[in-house]
Amino acid sequence: MTQTLERPTEPEAQRPGRRSGLSRRTRLRFVPYFLILPALTVLAVVLLWPIGQMLYISLHDYGLQQLRGQEAEWNNFGHYIYVLTDERFWSVFRNTIIVCLSMVVLTMILGTLVGILMHKLPKWASTTLGLGLMLAWATPVISAAIVYRWLFDTRYGLVNTILNSLPTWLVGSGWNEFNWFNSPETLFPILVITVVWQSFPFVAISVLAGLKSIPNELYEAARIDGASAWRSFWNVTFPMLRPLFALLLILQVIWDFRIFTQLFILAGGITNRDIHLIPTYIFQLGFASTPPNYGMGSAIAVIMTVLVLVISAYYLRAMIRQEETR
Amino acid sequence: MNNVYRLRKRLGRGGAYLAALAVFIFAVFPVYWVLATALRPTGEIFTREPTLFPREITFEHFERVLSGVLIPGTSFWSFLTNSLIVTVGSVAFAALLALLAAIAVARFKFKLRSAFIIMLLVIQMVPVEALIISLFINFFHLGNALDLELVGNLTGVFVIYIAVALPITILMIRNFVSAVPKELEEAAAIDGASGWTIFWRILMPLVAPGLAAASIFAFITAWNEFLVAFTFLQNNTGAYTLPISLQYYFGAVSIEWGSIMAASTLLTVPVMIFFLFVQRRMVSGLTMGAVKG
Numbered sequence: 290m291t292q293t294l295e296r297p298t299e300p301e302a303q304r305p306g307r308r309s310g311l312s313r314r315t316r317l318r319f320v321p322y323f324l325i326l327p328a329l330t331v332l333a334v335v336l337l338w339p340i341g342q343m344l345y346i347s348l349h350d351y352g353l354q355q356l357r358g359q360e361a362e363w364n365n366f367g368h369y370i371y372v373l374t375d376e377r378f379w380s381v382f383r384n385t386i387i388v389c390l391s392m393v394v395l396t397m398i399l400g401t402l403v404g405i406l407m408h409k410l411p412k413w414a415s416t417t418l419g420l421g422l423m424l425a426w427a428t429p430v431i432s433a434a435i436v437y438r439w440l441f442d443t444r445y446g447l448v449n450t451i452l453n454s455l456p457t458w459l460v461g462s463g464w465n466e467f468n469w470f471n472s473p474e475t476l477f478p479i480l481v482i483t484v485v486w487q488s489f490p491f492v493a494i495s496v497l498a499g500l501k502s503i504p505n506e507l508y509e510a511a512r513i514d515g516a517s518a519w520r521s522f523w524n525v526t527f528p529m530l531r532p533l534f535a536l537l538l539i540l541q542v543i544w545d546f547r548i549f550t551q552l553f554i555l556a557g558g559i560t561n562r563d564i565h566l567i568p569t570y571i572f573q574l575g576f577a578s579t580p581p582n583y584g585m586g587s588a589i590a591v592i593m594t595v596l597v598l599v600i601s602a603y604y605l606r607a608m609i610r611q612e613e614t615r
Numbered sequence: 616m617n618n619v620y621r622l623r624k625r626l627g628r629g630g631a632y633l634a635a636l637a638v639f640i641f642a643v644f645p646v647y648w649v650l651a652t653a654l655r656p657t658g659e660i661f662t663r664e665p666t667l668f669p670r671e672i673t674f675e676h677f678e679r680v681l682s683g684v685l686i687p688g689t690s691f692w693s694f695l696t697n698s699l700i701v702t703v704g705s706v707a708f709a710a711l712l713a714l715l716a717a718i719a720v721a722r723f724k725f726k727l728r729s730a731f732i733i734m735l736l737v738i739q740m741v742p743v744e745a746l747i748i749s750l751f752i753n754f755f756h757l758g759n760a761l762d763l764e765l766v767g768n769l770t771g772v773f774v775i776y777i778a779v780a781l782p783i784t785i786l787m788i789r790n791f792v793s794a795v796p797k798e799l800e801e802a803a804a805i806d807g808a809s810g811w812t813i814f815w816r817i818l819m820p821l822v823a824p825g826l827a828a829a830s831i832f833a834f835i836t837a838w839n840e841f842l843v844a845f846t847f848l849q850n851n852t853g854a855y856t857l858p859i860s861l862q863y864y865f866g867a868v869s870i871e872w873g874s875i876m877a878a879s880t881l882l883t884v885p886v887m888i889f890f891l892f893v894q895r896r897m898v899s900g901l902t903m904g905a906v907k908g
Contacts, residue, residue, distance in 0.1 A: 317723075324719035325731060328712040328781055334757075335778030336738050336746070343749040356752060403638050409631055418635050425642040427890035429839040431858045432879040436645045439652065439872055445661050447648065453663075465663075490642065495898050547742045550841040557865065568744035568842075575748035576846065583748050590745035601740045608736050612729060 343594070347587035353580050368588035378570075378589065385546070385566045388477050392545040395485045397538060400492025405522075407493065408500040415497075422490035430487070434554035437483040441469045470555055473563050483551050488544065492537050499530045532607075539604045543597055567593050649883075653677065653876035660872050676873035680881065683874070685863050686852045691878070693853065694860040701769050701844075701856060702837040705776035710830045712777070713784035714822070720785065721792035732786075739782040743775075747846055750775060754847070767851045775843050780833035787832070791825025792818070828896045831889045838886060857882050 347368055349361035372378045403422070407415045428436075441448050443466055452464035469475045503526065511521040527534070549568040556564045559573050567589065575586035598605075652660055653676050655669040681691050720728060743750075751766065754774075758765035765771040795818060803813050844856045861882065864875035 318725070321719035321723035321725040321728070324715040324723075328716040328785060329731070331712060331774070331778050332734075332738065332781055335750070335775055336741065339746050339749040339753050340741060342753050343746060346749060346752065351752075356755060406631060406634055406638070410635055414632065414635055418639050421639040421642045423890060423894060424646045424887070426894075427835075427883075427887050428646060429858065429879075429882055429886055431839065431841055431861055432649065432883050433645070435861065435875060435879055436649050439876070440645065440648060442870075442872075445663070445665070445872070447665055450663060450665060486641070486645065491898070494894075498898055543740065543742075547744045549744050553841075554862065568742075571745065572747065572842075572846075575751070583752060586748045590748060593745045594741055597742055597745070598737070598740055605736055605740065609733055612732050612736075 340594075343587050343590055346583055347591045349584055351584040351587070352582060356583070364584070368585050369592075372585065372588050372592070381565045381567060381570045384473065384477070388481060388548075388566060389542065389545045391481045392484045392488070392548075393538065393541045395481065396488045396492055396541050396545075397534075399485065400489040400537075401496050401534075403489065403493035404496025404500060405526075407497045419494065419497075422493055425486055426488075426490035428487065430550045431554060433483055433487050434551040437479060437486075437551075438470070438555055441479055443468045443470075470557060471561070476556060476564055480548070480552055480555055483555065484545060484548060488541060492541070495533060495537055496530070499533045500526065503529045536604060536607075539601055542600050546593075546597060546600070646883075649876050649879055652872055653880050655873065657873055676877035677881075680874050680877045685860060686855075689852055689855060689860075691860075691881075694855050694857045697769060697854055698838065698857040701773050701776060702834055705773050705780065705837055706830050706833045709777045709780040709784050709833055710788075710826055713781055713788050713829065714826060716781075716785045717788035717792050718818075721789045722797075735782040735785055739786075743779060744842060747842060750843070751846055766847055768848070768854050771847050772844050772856075775847075776833075776837045776840065779843075780836065784829045784833055787829040788822065788825055791822045794825075795821045828893050831893045832897065835886055835889055835893075838882075 346361070348363060348366065349355070350364045350367075351361050355361045403418075407418055410418065425433075440446055443449065449464045449467055452460050452467075469479055507525045507529070508521060511525050516524065547568055548566060549572070552564070552566055552569055553559060559565070559569045559577055565573060571586050571590050571593065573586075574582050574589065651667075651669055654672045654674070656671055656673045656675065659665075659670060684690060716731075719725070720732060754765040754771045757763075758771075763770065765774075799817050800813050803817055808816070839858060840856075841858045845859045848854045848856070848859060857878075861875060861878055864871050864878065
């Protein structure tokens with residue numbers, strides 16, 4: 290690397306210590322703190338303080354009066370006790386787990402298979418497929434939700450039209466006016482498809498990048514030993530890419546746990562009580578219910594945060610360890 | 616034997632192409648369907664016999680979106696302006712603050728350095744979806760205390776986008792700063808260059824690509840953001856950003872699918888363009904170090 294610099298005309302000795310008072314050393318010691326101060330301030334106001342506030346609100350009776358300035362009253366873990374014994378919360382919780390797990394499992398399997406496929410294809414085909422995947426990946430979340438809502442539209446949706454034109458013995462009848470978005474049994478699968486459609490490309494392209502880093506000799510050795518494709522995946526690919534798979538898995542779980550927009554658009558708002566997942570449930574309690582119950586919403590938000598942090602503990606530990614060895 | 620092997624191989628390759636084609640269609644079709652719907656005349660959209668390709672291409676939906684009034688007192692252009700202000704502004708601020716912090720973390724050894732980094736890593740995991748209630752309440756109180764309006768206009772959204780972008784942006788830019796050899800800066804210092812000269816003439820040119828990548832990354836996130844904007848702007852239609860304006864095409868009685876698809880296309884195009892630039896960096900940024908284990 291060549292970097293040309295103009296040499297200063299005056300010799301070194303003529304530069305006096307610019308500022309008197311603090312020594313250069315002391316000044317240098319404060320420099321990093323000045324540098325992180327602006328970022329730290331914003332983070333403290335927007336993220337750290339609200340985290341504290343969330344804990345505080347979750348432990349107090351907090352509604353509209355409190356928002357307007359009335360003193361909030363300590364309620365002795367009342368929200369947590371209520372939530373943890375509330376059947377509704379557990380049904381939302383169960384749905385969240387089921388939906389999230391389906392998304393994660395499908396995304397990981399499909400993404401991995403497509404990654405392997407891309408690795409096997411000749412370059413032109415792999416690049417073309419990669420561009421196609423990018424279209425799905427880059428689509429804004431809200432647009433993705435909207436187009437799936439359109440594809441499954443009750444009256445004019447493509448899916449209902451196709452199902453309607455297929456023979457009755459194969460798919461049954463009554464697709465003409467079939468509404469997918471009203472009940473959890475049909476809405477959640479569409480939500481899963483919408484999310485998987487957008488997230489498998491990232492897994493595929495990450496797996497492809499991982500596969501490229503595995504030396505080919507390992508596969509040749511496996512082939513000579515007569516290993517099938519299945520065996521060579523489990524005995525070569527998987528162990529080599531284990532850290533990558535672990536990371537992708539955790540990222541997917543965290544992301545899918547946070548699904549809000551897609552559900553909001555597909556369900557056409559959050560008025561339907563049966564279709565909540567944790568994030569929409571928090572929103573419902575905090576903003577859409579009358580009167581808003583900020584305390585209860587925050588208690589669930591705390592539970593959600595703890596869950597996300599527990600799930601990401603492995604990732605965080607790996608990241609922090611990597612920091613320490615830097 | 617040899618023939619059987621060759622046949623199997625050829626069949627295998629045919630199967631691979633077939634699978635690739637299926638995946639390609641699965642990935643691309645919805646995007647195509649957005650565009651195809653946006654370009655069809657209304658009569659062709661609301662039919663029980665849709666065709667794969669539009670029989671007739673029209674730009675009426677785009678015209679309606681660009682010139683129409685969705686909510687009184689607003690227009691596509693006001694949504695676009697709001698989106699641009701809040702996105703570009705927050706990304707610029709985030710990039711500046713992140714650059715400063717990244718230099719501190721990459722170039723200085725100081726007491727709270729690891730504490731700061733660990734805080735970034737952890738805070739990055741806390742979902743905004745969980746924080747949304749307390750964010751709203753905090754900004755409500757903060758606005759009252761400072762006699763500013765932070766809820767119900769773009770200010771609050773703006774500040775939140777900066778904060779949300781910061782952790783990952785700092786960590787990404789930090790890697791680029793670390794990659795600049797210290798010797799370059801030391802050599803310049805020996806030559807008598809001041810701190811500012813070193814910053815502008817040595818560090819910046821080398822870090823700029825990383826800064827750009829991290830900024831595009833933050834841009835895409837803010838451009839697409841829905842929940843925060845929706846929560847904070849609900850009662851102020853004049854401040855709507857593009858993503859939250861889209862849901863207003865869902866009328867109470869009917870949905871204007873042509874317009875919504877045209878608007879959706881307009882929202883998507885900038886993201887697609889930026890995505891092309893950072894796609895590779897997104898993978899490596901998100902899976903930092905995972906392959907090495």
